[in-house]
Amino acid sequence: MRRPSSVTREVRVLRRFRSTVPRHLRSPRWRRAAAAGVALVLVSYLVLWVYVPSRFVTVGPGPAPDVATLVVPLDESLRDAAGAGSGKGRFLLTTVQASGAGPSELYRALTDPLIDIRPRWSVIPRGMSDEVYSRWGRAAMAESQAVAAWQAWLLLGNETGVVSDGGEVLFVSPDSPARGRLRTGDVVLSWSLGGTVRPFVLSDDFERGLSAAFHREGKAATELTLRLMREDEPVTVSFPVTASDLVAWPFLGLVLTAVNPRTDPPVPVAFLPGDIGGPSGGLMLCLQIVDDFTPGDLAGGRVVAGSGTIGAGGVVGAVGGIGKKIIGAVRGGAEVFLVPHEDYVEALRAAAAQGPDGLDVIPVGSLREAYQALVSLTGREPADYNGPDLPPTAAGPLLRVAGPR
Incomplete structure (x- = not known):
């Protein structure tokens, strides 16, 4: 007797399996419905995992790290002179978090009113890959760190410059x-x-x-x-x-x-690597360096948040996403927010939206103005804790507009 071929055996197995399937599941109508279901799953996958993330991003409040964790003074004697204590104030570097609009990010955006869905090109230039955008952000942060060290050192009465x-x-x-x-x-x-x-x-x-x-x-x-x-x-x-x-x-x-942007002569400060990109932290990096290398507490015991680029002459420049950064500052426990003049109105509205425990929003146009504003808030003379080489406070009270209390 001839043994059945492997093909014949497989056909018999398939027939037995088919006989176990209920008759209504073997109908052409059911097969068409199953094919449509598979097609729907495939299309949903392509839309949610491929098309939407490549065309849209979600934007929301980012973390607000303590700037002291990002800046390390290298001069031990000056660092010790700065002092520390339980009542010492803190500076927060506020951020915005942007992510590709994948399924989990879309769900968060649809359930959290603080997260927006935006076209990708409004955040990342057309034609730019995510990898290049990340490199751009890290490089912009490195430039901001070098300029912050340069401008803070000049404010402290020292000589240095920036080279690359x-x-x-x-x-x-x-x-x-x-x-x-x-x-x-x-x-x-x-x-x-x-x-x-x-x-x-x-x-x-x-x-x-x-x-x-x-x-x-x-x-x-x-x-x-x-x-x-x-x-x-x-x-x-x-x-x-x-x-x-x-x-x-x-x-x-x-x-x-x-x-390789750097100060020359070198400023005795190092910046710890992190995942924060972009130039908008320049102002807060400056203030942390000034505070690290002067006695006393420039923040006056307060939690001071802010955002702003820093440029030659200590000029503070406009930034994006200020409303989201205000939210991050409030979450971080900030009491004061330093903001570029160009972003002041948006910041004030965002602070007011946070309710009766909003921030004191202070517009500044330069590092010197930011320094003077903080000194003004302490109610003390700058010579009491900053030494004679730093600029004096403003002649009169600085413009200070408080959010609702």
Whole structure:
């Protein structure tokens, strides 16, 4: 007798299995419904796990870490002079948390009114990957740390400056006038436009300097020349720049970040690595350094939160997401919030929305103004704890608008 082939045996097994399936589940109608269900699951997966995260992000209040955990004074004698105690105030660095709008993030956004769903391009430039965006944020934070050390050290009456090894090209947008001329990985050493020739030190300095030079030229389009290193070879590239390129985001359709930004002579302070990116913590980093290297308590026993970029001359610049940062500050127990002048109205509204235990919102335009505001809040003379080399308080009471109590 011939033994059944393996194929014959498999067919018999399938027939037995089919005979065990209820008759109504073997009908064409049921098979069509099952196919539709599978298709629905597949489409839902593609929408929730692929399409939505690539097109949308969720934005909500981020953590507000104690800035003292991010800044470490390296000069032991000065660090000891700063002192510490149970009644010492704290500085909080407020943040905004943005995440790809995956299923869990979407659920949080739909159930938490404090979390928004926004188009991805409103947070991350079109064409930029998440990896490059993260690198951009970390590089911007490194620049902010160097500038904060520079400006705080100057306020303390010491001499220093900021240097770097040029600006690395992280991203070139499809609409950039440098498209096809610059490559990712290029390191820009200097730039020239019209009669202006300057080295590249910081991205903020590059943007401000180039904008000023363009407007001095007074032309509709002006040739920008960049001297750079590409794969260890010197290269010079040129391309025309128009007024619309100066207001593009990112600037010129480029992301240029300083390579190894640092103070020179070095400021005796180190910054601990973390997962916070962007330049908006510059003001609070400055205040922490000033507090670390002066006797007494600059915060006056209070929990002081804030946000603001820091630039040359100690100028405090506008930031984004101030409403979310106010919420993070309240959650962190802050009593005072320092905010750039440009963001003051939004901050005041957000503080008022927090109810009767809102924040004292103080607008500042510079590091010196922020320092003077904090000294004013203590009700003490600056010489009592800051020493004679620091700037005096303002002649009269500073503008101080309190949130509702």
